[in-house]
Amino acid sequence: MGDENGGVGDGxxxxxxxxxxxxxxxxxxxxxxxxxxxxxxxxxxxxxxxNGLRTCVEGVLLxxxxxxxxxLLLQVKNSFFRLPGGRLRPGESVxxxxxxxxxxxxxxxxxxxxxxxxxxxxxxxxxxxxxxTLPYPYLPHNGRNPxxxxxxxxxxxxxxxxxxxxxxxxxxxxxxxxxxxxxxxTYGPVISGIPHMLSKFSLNIIQx
Amino acid sequence: MGDENGGVGDGxxxxxxxxxxxxxxxxxxxxxxxxxxxxxxxxxxxxxxxNGLRTCVEGVLLxxxxxxxxxLLLQVKNSFFRLPGGRLRPGESVxxxxxxxxxxxxxxxxxxxxxxxxxxxxxxxxxxxxxxTLPYPYLPHNGRNPxxxxxxxxxxxxxxxxxxxxxxxxxxxxxxxxxxxxxxxTYGPVISGIPHMLSKFSLNIIQx
Numbered sequence: 001m002g003d004e005n006g007g008v009g010d011g012x013x014x015x016x017x018x019x020x021x022x023x024x025x026x027x028x029x030x031x032x033x034x035x036x037x038x039x040x041x042x043x044x045x046x047x048x049x050x051n052g053l054r055t056c057v058e059g060v061l062l063x064x065x066x067x068x069x070x071x072l073l074l075q076v077k078n079s080f081f082r083l084p085g086g087r088l089r090p091g092e093s094v095x096x097x098x099x100x101x102x103x104x105x106x107x108x109x110x111x112x113x114x115x116x117x118x119x120x121x122x123x124x125x126x127x128x129x130x131x132x133t134l135p136y137p138y139l140p141h142n143g144r145n146p147x148x149x150x151x152x153x154x155x156x157x158x159x160x161x162x163x164x165x166x167x168x169x170x171x172x173x174x175x176x177x178x179x180x181x182x183x184x185x186t187y188g189p190v191i192s193g194i195p196h197m198l199s200k201f202s203l204n205i206i207q208x
Numbered sequence: 209m210g211d212e213n214g215g216v217g218d219g220x221x222x223x224x225x226x227x228x229x230x231x232x233x234x235x236x237x238x239x240x241x242x243x244x245x246x247x248x249x250x251x252x253x254x255x256x257x258x259n260g261l262r263t264c265v266e267g268v269l270l271x272x273x274x275x276x277x278x279x280l281l282l283q284v285k286n287s288f289f290r291l292p293g294g295r296l297r298p299g300e301s302v303x304x305x306x307x308x309x310x311x312x313x314x315x316x317x318x319x320x321x322x323x324x325x326x327x328x329x330x331x332x333x334x335x336x337x338x339x340x341t342l343p344y345p346y347l348p349h350n351g352r353n354p355x356x357x358x359x360x361x362x363x364x365x366x367x368x369x370x371x372x373x374x375x376x377x378x379x380x381x382x383x384x385x386x387x388x389x390x391x392x393x394t395y396g397p398v399i400s401g402i403p404h405m406l407s408k409f410s411l412n413i414i415q416x
Binding site: 069137202 | 331334344346389392397403404405407410
């Protein structure tokens with residue numbers, strides 16, 4: 001594909017549509033599983049003892065604003081940022097799991113579970129060898145370290161228009177790639193690495 | 209491919225062979241084009257005036273050492289690090305250009321130009337809107353900024369064994385992914401982002 005002489009070509013082309021083509025609403029909050037970070041880590045550790053490696057899937061959804069690609073992030077309780085997604089159920093495929101999680105976090109409740117989400121390429125995998133440390137974009141350094149969690153990111157192709165409905169305790173924000181880039185302090189290592197993981201694509205920015 | 213239940217699967221598998229399967233020698237130094245950084249920037253600016261966007265291609269070559277993937281880096285004059293690669297000639301394809309540059313930097317002189325390099329996927333594109341600023345993994349923020357340079361990184365599949373010959377003013381080093389990761393200060397933004405750009409692959413580490 002593209003210009004062999006080294007123009008923009010080579011990378012696969014991904015259409016990015018204007019933010020103003022999308023509609024946003026809210027729906028009931030999803031109950032929190034944990035009261036505190038300590039509770040959460042304890043729950044993840046117990047699950048790991050019972051079920052082994054925890055696998056999460058997350059979606060990267062892009063929109064255009066002011067001519068620049070933005071990624072859709074959920075902000076939880078006016079505090080930390082996360083990508084829409086979550087943990088796979090035992091036996092669930094990555095595609096089915098991500099569709100379920102995207103519907104859960106982003107679709108109007110009247111939508112069917114299989115909301116026509118277009119799940120694209122895996123763009124990165126992040127590993128954690130302990131639930132209280134940061135994830136890394138490679139496997140733990142040596143075999144003695146356990147692999148406790150793997151998070152797989154997928155590029156989700158949005159249609160030219162659609163409606164999003166977000167649980168009330170979350171906000172859906174469109175954040176420019178240049179703002180998340182290398183900004184681990186605000187967005188954490190995974191989200192701040194999204195521009196790297198997307199850099200092989202040729203984004204076709206369609207202005208609003 | 210791989211384990212639908214979210215094991216290591218999903219990412220394409222890349223075999224990584226032990227460093228001790230490869231042989232290393234040296235060859236005549238390649239003459240420097242510039243005496244100083246200021247000379248270099250001046251040369252790139254003149255070329256840009258004459259020819260427009262400068263396109264570079266670079267190869268990411270992986271080897272195993274102590275069970276961890278290492279990337280092969282050239283160190284120039286005991287100072288800065290770079291990936292093997294360089295600028296495309298007018299009309300040259302990315303594949304042909306990268307093969308030429310890899311042979312130039314890494315092959316014994318008796319090798320033919322088309323040294324059987326296995327050029328794989330583009331894993332990232334980096335853009336510079338000025339030759340005296342850092343590159344970014346996305347296009348310059350708005351249309352008014354020129355695109356002066358695009359660097360495309362490709363994953364190069366190494367055979368299980370081969371010989372490398374490196375120009376005398378350079379050293380070829382195998383640097384672990386965990387060392388380059390997020391280490392922009394030592395390796396610059398492109399090399400320090402390699403673990404991100406590779407994170408979608410399942411590296412099959414074959415121990416020596």
